Amino acid sequence: MDNQIQIENYKIQKPEEWAGNIGDQEIIERIKDSEFARKQIDEGRDYCYFLDKKYYTSNKENGEYACMAYTLNEPGNLERASVSDVVVEENEVYQIHRISVLRDGVLIDKIPDTKIKVLDSENQSSGGVLSSNKKINITIKDLRLYDVLILEDSRVKVFTDRDFLRKEFSKYVWVSPDNYWAYGSFRFTFINEREQTIAYKKTFFRDEQGNVLEPEINYLKKGDRFVFEEQNYINPVDAGREIFPYIDFATESTWKDLSNYIVPIYDEIFSKSSLQEFAPHLVEKLDAIADQDEKLQFAIEYVQNHIYYIFNADEMNGHKPQEPSITYENKQGDCKAKSVLLKVILDYIGVEASVVLVNFHTDYYIKYYLPSLLSFNHVVVKINYKGEEYFVDATIRDEFGLIENRGFMYFMHYLEVKKDQELQVRKAFKFPYYCVDEKVDFTTQGNIGNLKLVTTYKGNRANAMRRYFKSTNKREIIDSWNSFLFYSLNYSGDRNGTDVRNIFKDAAIDVISDNKKLNEVKIQYTAVVENPYYTDPQKNRFLMYFDRNVVKASARDFMHKDLPFWHNFDSEKYEINLYTDQKIDTEEKYTVQESTINNPYFDYKSRKKITKNGASVYIEHNPLVNLEIPQDEFERFRTDHHTVADSNFGLGVDVIEPGLMNRLKFSFKKKFK
Structure with missing residues (x-):
């Protein structure tokens, strides 16, 4: 051979x-x-x-x-x-x-x-x-x-x-x-x-x-x-x-025995040298920041962005981390090395922190697995600050914000590198901010519509949007928004197959502000729409805006006998305003319909404001996330999401066409509806 x-x-x-x-x-x-x-x-x-x-x-x-x-x-x-x-x-x-x-x-x-x-x-x-x-x-x-x-x-x-x-x-x-x-x-x-x-x-x-x-x-x-x-x-x-x-x-082992096995390995590394000895220039920068919130932000972002992440597959098979002085000097390290360096910096500035072992890929199974250090494949840092608990992945880049505004990391189980620890389960989480806060204004006059969206993204959404705008061609971004709006305005129902660029004229999108402390990115989209109304086969005209991102299809379609549903939806807030110079049906069922849902796992509210020439809807979605929904509670959760999908995720108005015959037709329709 x-x-x-x-x-x-x-x-x-x-x-x-x-x-x-x-x-x-x-x-x-x-x-x-x-x-x-x-x-x-x-x-x-x-x-x-x-x-x-x-x-x-x-x-x-x-x-x-x-x-x-x-x-x-x-x-x-x-x-x-x-x-x-x-x-x-x-x-x-x-x-x-x-x-x-x-x-x-x-x-x-x-x-x-x-x-x-x-x-x-x-x-x-x-x-x-x-x-x-x-x-x-x-x-x-x-x-x-x-x-x-x-x-x-x-x-x-x-x-x-x-x-x-x-x-x-x-x-x-x-x-x-x-x-x-x-x-x-x-x-x-x-x-x-x-x-x-x-x-x-x-x-x-x-x-x-x-x-x-x-x-x-x-x-x-x-x-x-x-x-x-x-x-x-x-x-x-x-x-x-x-x-x-x-x-x-x-x-055969216990989580307590395993934690006590791993602690001396990390303690030996932590005791090697002090931050003042191996990183005097970094210490100077830290000391020059008076505000503790900003000092903490600087420490996290320094390790995330200035220390290059090297994933060494062979090194990850063990749990002995690189010394922080070497990580600092070489400006590179794996997740253990970066996490250890971050903890040493946080110790110096007086912020309580610890290293924790996780496995995002098999997180669900860890509660079923036998205790083993080999169940973990990643290391992150747990921070206790001002009475709150935060987790920071030191290997991620381009994350921003004071610690309460940073993106949320989803996982459930972890082993803390401290003495006598058991496997811990994270608490469920409720966002202190809206991940998406969007205002939509669609104003029509004659046969021309002016569309304007102003959207504020925060947390993970802000970080993702920055990366998206940095790495994506502007024309591609505009096409993505156009395609989304093609469905939101229901144009897919009466002009399917039309090039969206011929519908949304003079479309423009820009980042109008980016606050790195609040971790907020604000984006504005504008376009002019000729023939702005959706027209049904009976020639009835409607102004419609339904944001299908609000409808959680994964919750409505979920079917599994063994896996519980993992709840990780973002908090959202929307204001949608539709204005027209035409008279509208102010009593139409779906136009005036409102909803209030108080589910143990999310609160949802939609409120309407109706005038003779337009309407507004205000939607708020506040989920309790980072948890598994028990199977005996899931059907109620699913049903409540069906309620959201039943015309409670946007707004539609019916135009009353001018002329005596149209008014008579409208009155007849109302009487026998």
Whole structure:
């Protein structure tokens, strides 16, 4: 085969002793067509005759082994099998034990037909993502439709000193396989060769009726094995509405023990040197700021914007942070380094702060996982200031504002780096400001409408809007607003397919103010609209403005048996004014309709002011966010959002056309409505 010189990233060899050994004859005997196999193949489903997976862990290394035989009955599957990539970490070796096909009853060795290339897997290095991972590209020539492909391989990761955490603690999550595949035989084995006991927790397994079973916890001593085995198996999970069953394996511990393990590591770093010693120029700048609020803002933004964020994937596998003096001198560091430096600065200015461990990606599952430091993949800073609790991500750029005006970070679970800590759950949050505060004026005279929107964005919205305007072409921004207004004014109902640039003439948009302390960005949009009325098929004219952003489709459409709804909507305030030189129906049901919703998770109010030539609506939406809505309370939450969507998210007025016949028609319509 090509690449006869084997290098450190992969080897062609027999399996490790813990993985066992399987002979050619046993392989052939296990690839037998059965009634179950024929049924799956006849239905066009890819079929795996057997899959044996093993996970091995010791205090020196981790290993994963797999041996499988599956059909290549679909062209897409044949393509994926012919060329594949395996990514290995630093000091991890990919071991190839067998690549074969069963063709017309004959087992053929395909290793001579295999070409292997080793590539750097560092395509994001320009963005500060550093990784010594390698990508192993495997090309197998002369695979044919209806072959049965047999793959047997392992990945073995030997721990270095940098992996001190993995030497001490183990964590592995087995997730049930994708429900697309059918398996004649499926077996997973976990092998514990560590000195410490490993706990395992089975979660989201179901009974025959599909009801979730209570989690089950058991333990593995050194030398013990856990085996999960199924025959003629198709994962029955409803993937759109159910969580796949999984088994969490972790070194037996408690959150309190883990916090006490990690605290000395951080304390050692904090005690290395003082801010005055390694950053005298920064100290001068801090001392020159008299106002404590502004000093705190300066400290946060200094670390966020002046210290370059480097994500070192290998370093993140451990929890030993870089010394703050090195971070300051080099002006770069990962999330741990930046968070530690920020805490040292905050300590100097007398602001209470601590480092906390989080995992935004698996935040929902942490409450179900067994306690483990390896459940976390990010570090942020918790700040207590003037009786309030704030969380700051030191790796984010272009965030602004005094601390009460900064963007809100959504997550629920965290472990604070302090003694004797348990896993903590953040409190729910209510915005002290409106994230969006918008005033709409649409004035029509004759057949011309003048449209003006003035919108104030705050918090996360302000930060996002700054980035958007900085990185996006002005013409593209105007087109985006035009497209939004095309639907808000219901022009999609009577002139669909029309170029929006021909509807909104002389459209202009500008940032008219940007207050970095209040973290407020104010934007103004103006346009002239010819033929400003929406006209229905009966030639009735309407002025309409319904902001569909107010309607929370994700809440109305949410359907999941296991996941509760995560509530993270922004607070919003709108004033919409529609004026015309025509007479309007001041008693029309939807024109005068108002709403008041007092839900435990959001307050919503719309109030109207009607005149003979126009109307105004004032809308306020104040949510309680950063929480999961319990399933037994969700239907009320959904129903209240349906109420918002029932013409309570904007304003429409009916024009009474001039002339005796039109007035008679209007009176007749009102009488028999």
